[in-house]
Amino acid sequence: MIEVFLFAIFALVALSGAVVMLTARNPVYSAMGLLITMFTMALFYIMLDAHFVAAVQILVYAGAVMTLFLFVIMMIGVDKKEERVETIPFQRGITFVVAFGLAVVIILAGRQAWVTGSDAFGSPDMIGTIETVADSLFGTWTIAFLSTVFLLTIAAVGTVALAMFGPTAVQSTDEEEGA
Amino acid sequence: MIVMADVTVTVGWYMILAAVLFSMGAAGVLLRRNALVMFMSVELMLNSVNLTFIAAGNELGLVEGQVAALFVMVVAAAEVTVGLAILVAVFRRRSTANVDLLSELKG
Numbered sequence: 001m002i003e004v005f006l007f008a009i010f011a012l013v014a015l016s017g018a019v020v021m022l023t024a025r026n027p028v029y030s031a032m033g034l035l036i037t038m039f040t041m042a043l044f045y046i047m048l049d050a051h052f053v054a055a056v057q058i059l060v061y062a063g064a065v066m067t068l069f070l071f072v073i074m075m076i077g078v079d080k081k082e083e084r085v086e087t088i089p090f091q092r093g094i095t096f097v098v099a100f101g102l103a104v105v106i107i108l109a110g111r112q113a114w115v116t117g118s119d120a121f122g123s124p125d126m127i128g129t130i131e132t133v134a135d136s137l138f139g140t141w142t143i144a145f146l147s148t149v150f151l152l153t154i155a156a157v158g159t160v161a162l163a164m165f166g167p168t169a170v171q172s173t174d175e176e177e178g179a
Numbered sequence: 180m181i182v183m184a185d186v187t188v189t190v191g192w193y194m195i196l197a198a199v200l201f202s203m204g205a206a207g208v209l210l211r212r213n214a215l216v217m218f219m220s221v222e223l224m225l226n227s228v229n230l231t232f233i234a235a236g237n238e239l240g241l242v243e244g245q246v247a248a249l250f251v252m253v254v255a256a257a258e259v260t261v262g263l264a265i266l267v268a269v270f271r272r273r274s275t276a277n278v279d280l281l282s283e284l285k286g
Contacts, residue, residue: 050236
């Protein structure tokens with residue numbers, strides 16, 4: 001019973017965070033709304049016995065990713081109010097219809113799948129400890145885990161390359177070559 | 180008055196919440212013109228998918244849902260670093276983060 005109340009409260013907070021992210025004109029408010037949603041996601045993960053993923057969620061998303069977003073907002077976007085001129089006719093109305101239709105379709109399709117597959121499920125206890133996650137991650141999924149190392153390395157190198165070879169950097173190297 | 184005593188949170192509730200959050204993220208990508216906020220909307224969509232992974236994994240008693248969510252987080256972290264670096268590079272070149280003004284490839 002208390003779980004229902006908790007779910008309702010968290011769902012309300014998560015949805016209002018998403019609404020703030022969607023509607024705020026200032027990107028900083030959007031980032032704060034997304035941060036609220038991220039935190040409630042971590043709470044949902046704890047409710048679902050995924051304690052390790054909840055910790056990672058707070059560390060990676062609420063910590064690293066949102067800090068990165070705030071840094072970039074600080075660098076480029078905070079003083080520029082977003083213009084809401086619609087270049088595509090009826091964009092806002094079409095967006096509302098598409099998003100609402102998407103939600104309805106996903107929910108209906110999910111209901112179909114749950115009707116066909118929901119009878120054989122048991123209720124497991126404590127599968128979300130770091131031990132069970134590590135067993136699976138370093139046992140069955142070792143290759144996939146190792147490929148994320150390559151992915152992250154490539155992403156880091158790509159980010160550094162993008163930061164190094166901007167317009168000003170290219171210009172200065174050209175001058176050096178000419179001199 | 181509805182009898183509330185035997186109401187429990189089922190996996191379907193999480194699925195519906197995740198579907199609504201995913202659709203709101205999609206709406207953000209379609210509606211907002213600031214590239215930063217579009218990135219945030221993509222992050223919201225990825226997070227809602229993580230929620231479905233973990234809810235389904237919890238329901239099925241499998242830890243693989245959480246492993247999939249961890250992989251999604253890794254890919255999202257890589258995506259957001261490269262995406263924000265591209266955004267900063269675009270901003271240095273064009274002095275704008277508004278995607279409507281970046282329309283050179285439009286036919």
